């Protein structure tokens with residue numbers, strides 16, 4: 001599938017400066033891809049129904065990106081086709097006071113799906129090695145000296161390992177984690193910020209903090225690259241998707257979700273002889289009603 005070109009499972013290293021932010025040769029095929037996406041959404045719908053009924057595996061799909069890369073829109077357009085009964089979206093914002101009193105995975109545990117369910121993470125525990133590392137937020141946490149005395153390198157290397165173990169733990173307990181990074185160009189981010197400023201209906205999306213973060217655009221990409229390489233694995237791969245054309249990103253995400261669901265090979269639970277007999281009796285009873 002097309003999205004395989006953007007998949008990182010730890011075997012090859014990810015170099016963001018060499019990876020495209022745009023659709024390349026596919027540019028100009030918007031209508032074609034919109035149709036393909038619609039077809040994938042149909043497939044997703046029936047696969048998810050079987051996945052939900054089956055209840056043997058659970059799934060976390062997480063999205064990470066710099067501001068205005070299209071996380072919200074992707075969730076709305078691609079995941080909107082799923083049956084809400086089996087899907088929950090969680091937004092990971094700045095931790096609350098209570099959340100900060102706990103370890104960083106504490107708030108994640110409560111957002112994990114049951115088997116048969118899908119949790120979509122809009123940002124995730126990866127913020128705890130991204131924004132926290134970039135702004136040295138951990139230095140302000142109340143933690144024991146033995147933890148705070150570690151060098152930044154040690155502190156975050158440990159967190160990468162903890163995350164890898166956490167994802168392995170989930171996989172070994174019948175959950176899959178699919179990780180998506182929306183790779184946006186600095187030029188396209190500027191256009192999207194300007195649109196937020198110039199279009200009244202988009203004003204609400206504008207945040208002055210986004211502009212200060214933009215000043216560190218390249219630093220963020222370097223950090224993302226480090227984090228992706230430290231945490232990509234066969235069972236919890238990263239997909240680094242070009243994000244400059246929303247229609248192309250959405251198509252790729254729809255492909256990834258279809259494939260992830262297919263890998264679980266969902267099947268409806270088998271009906272036992274006893275249940276079959278009960279159904280037959282119920283049928284007779286219903287038919288006899290009038």
Ligand code: ATP
Nearest residue numbers: 067068072092093094095123127128131132205207
């Ligand atoms: P949009 O792209 O629409 O602005 P958003 O995901 O940026 O959406 P916001 O409410 O603007 O949503 O921002 C949430 C903020 O919370 C982000 O800046 C993110 O970095 C921050 N955040 C998330 N997790 C943590 C964390 N563990 N520690 C510190 N900050 C965090």
Ligand code: MG
Nearest residue numbers: 067068207210
């Ligand atoms: Mg924001």
